[in-house]
Amino acid sequence: MKNFSKRLCKQPKTIQRTFDPSVSLHRQGFILSTSLKWVNSTEIKYLFIEGDEPQKNVVRTGFKVWKDLGIGISFKEVTRVEDSMVRIGFDYTDGSWSYVGREILNIPAAEKTMNFGWDLTADSYGMTTAVHEIGHTIGFQHEHQSPFSGIEWDTDAVYKEFSGPPNNWPKSEIDSNIINKLPANQVKGSSWDPKSIMEYEFGPGLVLQPAEYKKGIFPPGILSANDIQGVKSFYPVVAEKSIVKLQLHKSVQIKAHTGGQDDFIFTAPSTKKYTFQTVGDLDTVMVISEKAKSENHYLAGDDDSGYEKNSKITLPLVKGRSYLINVRVMYEPATQSGSIIVT
Numbered sequence: 001m002k003n004f005s006k007r008l009c010k011q012p013k014t015i016q017r018t019f020d021p022s023v024s025l026h027r028q029g030f031i032l033s034t035s036l037k038w039v040n041s042t043e044i045k046y047l048f049i050e051g052d053e054p055q056k057n058v059v060r061t062g063f064k065v066w067k068d069l070g071i072g073i074s075f076k077e078v079t080r081v082e083d084s085m086v087r088i089g090f091d092y093t094d095g096s097w098s099y100v101g102r103e104i105l106n107i108p109a110a111e112k113t114m115n116f117g118w119d120l121t122a123d124s125y126g127m128t129t130a131v132h133e134i135g136h137t138i139g140f141q142h143e144h145q146s147p148f149s150g151i152e153w154d155t156d157a158v159y160k161e162f163s164g165p166p167n168n169w170p171k172s173e174i175d176s177n178i179i180n181k182l183p184a185n186q187v188k189g190s191s192w193d194p195k196s197i198m199e200y201e202f203g204p205g206l207v208l209q210p211a212e213y214k215k216g217i218f219p220p221g222i223l224s225a226n227d228i229q230g231v232k233s234f235y236p237v238v239a240e241k242s243i244v245k246l247q248l249h250k251s252v253q254i255k256a257h258t259g260g261q262d263d264f265i266f267t268a269p270s271t272k273k274y275t276f277q278t279v280g281d282l283d284t285v286m287v288i289s290e291k292a293k294s295e296n297h298y299l300a301g302d303d304d305s306g307y308e309k310n311s312k313i314t315l316p317l318v319k320g321r322s323y324l325i326n327v328r329v330m331y332e333p334a335t336q337s338g339s340i341i342v343t
């Protein structure tokens with residue numbers, strides 16, 4: 001049998017969020033389960049902190065592969081670290097990895113959020129790697145760690161395989177990237193997709209069950225039908241007609257429920273600073289972008305989900321220009337409601 005020899009994505013450990021003691025466990029659960037997903041319509045700004053053009057081009061194409069599916073989020077390359085959300089390195093001593101979804105916003109600006117640990121231009125596995133890591137960046141986790149996979153590993157064989165070359169992982173790395181299953185509320189869909197771009201390739205002799213995968217798992221290395229359907233339901237293109245107009249000093253009720261999102265538009269009547277805030281007992285996250293012809297440009301986000309429940313953003317706007325305000329409801333207590341107002 002051919003030895004398995006591919007180098008695989010090695011994910012960083014998830015950052016454990018801490019909550020104020022006043023935040024109930026019930027609310028924490030909801031916040032954590034929705035926290036990986038970006039607010040839909042976010043323009044995710046990425047920065048290369050190093051690397052040569054051919055390597056960067058593979059990654060740029062990777063972003064385009066996702067965007068071209070027709071999804072609500074978009075990507076923009078920036079050149080200043082203070083503008084960046086995603087920071088990309090090419091350190092070949094560090095493996096390939098990316099933090100997952102909005103967890104990225106918690107990473108200090110001095111640190112990268114994604115790394116490529118091998119030459120992306122060597123063969124087609126380079127593009128597979130780029131699309132896979134960007135999949136993490138937009139909120140997807142490893143498919144083989146889905147709690148719905150039903151995979152039973154030959155753990156001794158898995159430890160032996162991945163502790164050796166070319167991956168050379170310690171046991172803790174093998175556990176967190178392969179053996180451990182993810183919490184059910186952090187995976188898309190409710191079934192396992194062995195053809196997913198988020199699935200590793202596994203050689204023979206590592207899977208005990210389901211029996212058909214004893215010979216290995218060989219995903220094609222491109223987006224699967226389920227990946228495409230999954231990302232489109234995760235980030236649907238926001239229909240113009242579902243966007244609610246906001247007017248100065250007039251509050252509008254937020255109708256979305258936990259995990260859902262309401263979208264608003266505001267045209268500035270004069271050039272000055274405006275404050276957008278949610279009021280009431282909902283726990284919300286807010287993102288504001290300037291609406292442009294072909295795409296929207298991210299301006300500001302309030303990521304205070306947790307203790308400070310409401311979102312509030314003050315920023316200068318230009319007369320006659322239109323701004324999109326996207327509000328994600330992280331948690332909606334029973335019988336409570338909230339609204340948004342611009343002043």
Ligand SMILES: [Zn+2]
Pocket residue numbers: 009010011097132133136142
């Ligand atoms: Zn990965």
